[in-house]
Amino acid sequence: MGATGAVGREIIEVLHDRNFPMESLRLFASERSAGKTIETPSGAITIENADSADYSELDIAFFAISGGWSKANAKKATDAGCYVVDNSSAFRYDDEVPLVVPEINTDAIGDSKLIANPNCTTAIAAIPLYNLHREYGLKKVIISTYQATSGAGAAGMSELTEETMNYLDGKEVKNKVFAHPIAFNTIPHIDSFQDNDYTREEMKVVWETRKIFSEPDMAISCTCVRIPTMRVHGESIVIETEKAISPEDAKKLLGETEGIDLKDDIENNVYPMPLTATKKYDVEVGRIRQNLVFGDHGLEFFVCGDQILKGAALNAVQIAEKL
């Protein structure tokens, strides 16, 4: 559902790339797209209208439309016996709905037919944070992000391209998707502002990390910033730990963690970057160093994860693999 979008298109790729056992693959989007075709590795598939899907014919539905659409359609699907893996934020904070990163909390799925996929920034940070938490105990976590325009979907990427071309051509730059022009800019504002002056994107990282880690009181905060890249969210992460931690031990632990590509060789200028993390399943982790504020109980590192993959499509397909 949402097969023409940034996440939907990527789900199609990931299903094929990971040889997901499919008897048939059906693609749905809005009425606007119904009847058009999408080229896939298993041939051209005609898009159907998502609003008229018959879920009794489907085993697993990946929802990649919007929270409102998911709210209106999830029950219809699960009542018909179809599993739903939902990429939107509609159900993430519902106690009855598991919020899952398969490397961390597959058990949370239980017998639920509806599974929520986390926010992209959250999923990417969770991969290195979880093992650090298990080994050293996270006392405090402070995150600052560098988020790509594709986080706002296909329209976000188009806006960056158009604005960049217009800017270089000396033409007027008009923004629609983002609150300000994003070309040659950074915008410390993703999603809506909340009563506590954080944005909803920032609070999602707090709410969702606590739920995935089953740590309802974890001290965690985040500043989310949009930058003019196409794909991959970068995150600078500072932690204070219960037990003493050294960069050497952390490198060993993170290097052995499923889902991480350790890129930490500063002598050769090797560290995580959007260009190297693009289209990669693993999250790149590097710049690991002792934090100057928290001393031997603190660490600082940089993470880059393809948010359309680990932050959405890949994580959703991994959940389906567990199902």
Ligand SMILES: NC(=O)C1=CN([C@@H]2O[C@H](COP(=O)(O)OP(=O)(O)OC[C@H]3O[C@@H](n4cnc5c(N)ncnc54)[C@H](OP(=O)(O)O)[C@@H]3O)[C@@H](O)[C@H]2O)C=CC1
């Ligand atoms: N982009 C990202 O990095 C991430 C996105 N998500 C979430 O995934 C979901 C999809 O996001 P994304 O792919 O970025 O969005 P896009 O805007 O790129 O795609 C939206 C998709 O939804 C379809 N759609 C829109 N309106 C309707 C409607 N009324 N009925 C049926 N289909 C409709 C569109 O179809 P059509 O082409 O026909 O209009 C399109 O396929 C959102 O909930 C988002 O929050 C989650 C994590 C990361």
Ligand SMILES: N[C@@H](CC(=O)OP(=O)(O)O)C(=O)O
């Ligand atoms: N909000 C993210 C992408 C996204 O869609 O997240 P969510 O699924 O939590 O709305 C971004 O703009 O980078």
